[in-house]
Amino acid sequence: MTERPILEVEGLAAFYGQAQVLFDVALVLRRGEVTALMGRNGAGKTTTLKAIMGLVSARARKLEFAGHSIAGLTSFRIARRGLGFVPEDRRIFTDLTVFENLEVGRRPAPGGAEPWTPERLFAIFPNLAEMRGRRASEMSGGEQQMLTIARTLMGNPKAVLLDEPSEGLAPVIVELMARAVNAMKAQGVAVLLCEQNLAFASGVSDRAYIVDRGHIRHEGSIAALSADEALRDAYLSV
Amino acid sequence: MDLSFLVVQFLSGLASASSLFIISSGLTIVFGVTRIVNFAHGSLYMLGAYFAATLIPRLLDLSYGAPSFWAGVILSALAVGVLGVVMEVLLLRRIYRAPELFQLLATFGVVLVVQDVVLQAFGPQDILGPRAPGLRAPVEIMGRRFPSYELVLIAAGPVVLGLLWLLLHKTRFGVLVRAATQDREMVGALGVNQALLFTGTLFLGAFLAGLGGALQIPKAPATARMDLDIIAETFVVTVIGGMGSIPGAFLASLLIGQLQAFGILIFPKITLVLVFLLMALVLVVRPYGLLGRPEAPAGAHAAAFGTPLRPWSSTEKGIALVVLAALLALPLLGDVYLIKVATEILIFGLFAFSLHFLIGTGGLVSFGHAAYFGLGAYGAALALKHFGVPMELALPLAPIAAALGATLFGFFIVRLSGIYLAMLTLAAAQILYAVAFQWVEVTGGDNGLVGVWPAPWASTRLVYYYFTLAFAAAAVLGLRHVIYAPFGYTLRAARDSELRADAVGIDVRRHRWLAFILAGAVAGLAGGLYVFLKGSIDPSALSIPVSVDALTMLLLGGLQTVMGPLVGAAVLHSLKDQIMPLTELWRMMLGLSIIAMVLLFPKGLVGAFEAARERFAGGGR
Ligand SMILES: Nc1ncnc2c1ncn2[C@@H]1O[C@H](COP(=O)(O)OP(=O)(O)O)[C@@H](O)[C@H]1O
Ligand SMILES: [Mg+2]
Numbered sequence: 001m002t003e004r005p006i007l008e009v010e011g012l013a014a015f016y017g018q019a020q021v022l023f024d025v026a027l028v029l030r031r032g033e034v035t036a037l038m039g040r041n042g043a044g045k046t047t048t049l050k051a052i053m054g055l056v057s058a059r060a061r062k063l064e065f066a067g068h069s070i071a072g073l074t075s076f077r078i079a080r081r082g083l084g085f086v087p088e089d090r091r092i093f094t095d096l097t098v099f100e101n102l103e104v105g106r107r108p109a110p111g112g113a114e115p116w117t118p119e120r121l122f123a124i125f126p127n128l129a130e131m132r133g134r135r136a137s138e139m140s141g142g143e144q145q146m147l148t149i150a151r152t153l154m155g156n157p158k159a160v161l162l163d164e165p166s167e168g169l170a171p172v173i174v175e176l177m178a179r180a181v182n183a184m185k186a187q188g189v190a191v192l193l194c195e196q197n198l199a200f201a202s203g204v205s206d207r208a209y210i211v212d213r214g215h216i217r218h219e220g221s222i223a224a225l226s227a228d229e230a231l232r233d234a235y236l237s238v
Numbered sequence: 239m240d241l242s243f244l245v246v247q248f249l250s251g252l253a254s255a256s257s258l259f260i261i262s263s264g265l266t267i268v269f270g271v272t273r274i275v276n277f278a279h280g281s282l283y284m285l286g287a288y289f290a291a292t293l294i295p296r297l298l299d300l301s302y303g304a305p306s307f308w309a310g311v312i313l314s315a316l317a318v319g320v321l322g323v324v325m326e327v328l329l330l331r332r333i334y335r336a337p338e339l340f341q342l343l344a345t346f347g348v349v350l351v352v353q354d355v356v357l358q359a360f361g362p363q364d365i366l367g368p369r370a371p372g373l374r375a376p377v378e379i380m381g382r383r384f385p386s387y388e389l390v391l392i393a394a395g396p397v398v399l400g401l402l403w404l405l406l407h408k409t410r411f412g413v414l415v416r417a418a419t420q421d422r423e424m425v426g427a428l429g430v431n432q433a434l435l436f437t438g439t440l441f442l443g444a445f446l447a448g449l450g451g452a453l454q455i456p457k458a459p460a461t462a463r464m465d466l467d468i469i470a471e472t473f474v475v476t477v478i479g480g481m482g483s484i485p486g487a488f489l490a491s492l493l494i495g496q497l498q499a500f501g502i503l504i505f506p507k508i509t510l511v512l513v514f515l516l517m518a519l520v521l522v523v524r525p526y527g528l529l530g531r532p533e534a535p536a537g538a539h540a541a542a543f544g545t546p547l548r549p550w551s552s553t554e555k556g557i558a559l560v561v562l563a564a565l566l567a568l569p570l571l572g573d574v575y576l577i578k579v580a581t582e583i584l585i586f587g588l589f590a591f592s593l594h595f596l597i598g599t600g601g602l603v604s605f606g607h608a609a610y611f612g613l614g615a616y617g618a619a620l621a622l623k624h625f626g627v628p629m630e631l632a633l634p635l636a637p638i639a640a641a642l643g644a645t646l647f648g649f650f651i652v653r654l655s656g657i658y659l660a661m662l663t664l665a666a667a668q669i670l671y672a673v674a675f676q677w678v679e680v681t682g683g684d685n686g687l688v689g690v691w692p693a694p695w696a697s698t699r700l701v702y703y704y705f706t707l708a709f710a711a712a713a714v715l716g717l718r719h720v721i722y723a724p725f726g727y728t729l730r731a732a733r734d735s736e737l738r739a740d741a742v743g744i745d746v747r748r749h750r751w752l753a754f755i756l757a758g759a760v761a762g763l764a765g766g767l768y769v770f771l772k773g774s775i776d777p778s779a780l781s782i783p784v785s786v787d788a789l790t791m792l793l794l795g796g797l798q799t800v801m802g803p804l805v806g807a808a809v810l811h812s813l814k815d816q817i818m819p820l821t822e823l824w825r826m827m828l829g830l831s832i833i834a835m836v837l838l839f840p841k842g843l844v845g846a847f848e849a850a851r852e853r854f855a856g857g858g859r
Contacts, residue, residue: 104417
């Protein structure tokens, strides 16, 4: 018998003011699995993550995390249940040092798990170790991306909503991001990964959804998606 | 003027800078995290002073000595901190998402409530505090006597700055506060309970206000006016320093302390004018203060107040005509007293209408609109009293004087937006208030100018009523015309999206400046009509409560219709007329009513209306 997924979403609708941008979105994220949410710019990837996280006005038939409904909870309660969020615009606290940024994210680990510490995170992101006392405003875009992931991991989440970590980064840094995703997976952290970059997503993910204009259009293994040219042309390539 | 004098002057400048910093740091921390400018910060300061002035003597009776004194100071500040928590839990927590205008109004409601509470609890007399044991004798500095307590104050500022630095950098609470100052939503998404963080922040901010008040006690008595006196200065410090910046507040306090210490030698009476000049200068060079950072443009906030984009429907035209007819017929029904009240309502309605134009169409949320009402009133009164100009010529001078003032202040004000703008308008009004209060030879000071009567032909209540009605109706129709002319459409476009308006080549600043001048002129006309009705004018016409009255009228009357300001003026004025003679606690009643209105309609009346409509349409979620 398979375990229940860590995150289950059904019938999710989201709104900006009067405008509806998500329609009946359904997806599941299984424990310890990396699932990609693919789609073009403006398809609704970020909104899906924010709606799950309680950051935009939304309603859902079912929104369950780790077996409990998180519908209508404020985002800090959702985060405390063990759902981490890495925003695409990073939202680093630029007035704070690298170390202080990590401190903001720090939450106790659930029983048994080995907690993430700055040292363990510095092992994944060596650049951060060198800058720990510096203000985050002095960091490059790639370093900020590392910091935003590390900051969320400091909360010892069971699952992470990771929004376009490869966007606008140099190939070497993208490589580091892939290592980070793999490290999370190795720790048993499930990842819902929003991406437009199929090469990156297919390297780290197990399964994939495609979202387009606020609707889920496809679900399957990432290998199947990589192989299906028609699907890619319809929903992914520009 | 010898060197020792300058040194002593410098030292007393440092001492007042310290006090100012301690108070302002609290305001700026609270603003940084909650994005609320707490009008009641001055009230917390006043409470700190009253607590200390009553508590410390008792402690000194128990055991005379420095420890009792300082324990009393800290206990008073802690008590005020607890009141800050109460305020956060009961009120602020409910309005974090409300438009900033409503936040300011709600915290001003607290100001009114605290004023009456203080009056009831401590009585109307000023309370002289004890002097600090061990620091009673002056010290000698270069042959001059200098109060030793001031030396302690000089040290207190930097000590508080240092302790705040430690708190904000070396504790988890402090790191979270700094993070939330930058991006509170993200802090929440990382699992931090914002409610607790905000409560803690309010405790800290209120504690600092209370500390400032308590430390003041050996220097000056606790008085019932100190809340509004200090709040304007505190606003100026935070605006010059940059909202949310503690080092900025320190720097600005130092500047202002010295400016006041030495400014007194140049302009003995109106040092506030120098302070304003400093603020204006800083804001022109650095619109977000010395160490502040830019705010996101606040389009949506002002828009909550917006006038709808359509001209009058035929029903509304009908209503307007009926109202006008009723106003014309009113003297047939009423006695002299009713006619006087009706005249007052027309005048305040006109005043409120000019503010409605400024906020609803111009998107400029002014907290000092009384400045232009008062300028008009004083302009007409001065022309009549000092130059013997007859009413027929003095009255047109009212809008002109107000427009000139609005041109001057508006030049600076339209460079800002959002909360900076609101605070600068308030500070501008306080400057004029101080000038009217202190320039006794010209303005008559506290007593004001009396015997400003209309020309004989207009001197009966009845004629003056029609006279007022004619001007008010003409001004309202004229402004309406402007609202729906291209100028008005442009203003609204800029209100809804400054960036977009800029992008299509609209000179937003110039349009807003013109709107500010126009609104000022109409407010000045109302002021001119007012002074000839009353026959006198005093500085209270320029005071913060008058500005807030106008805002309350808008809140009461509903924001969408042209009749709104008139209805609001009628409701508020009649309430005051009825309630004030009945109870000593009318300020508390007014304050609680304002708070209740803001809590019931946190998104404004328009928002409440739209929410209701949405619910009816089945679109609720
Ligand atoms: N703050 C916002 N206000 C209004 N519409 C928005 C906002 N953010 C995104 N949208 C709209 O919602 C849709 C989905 O956007 P988003 O979820 O950001 O897409 P993606 O992350 O896939 O690029 C887009 O059409 C976008 O224009
Ligand atoms: Mg996105």
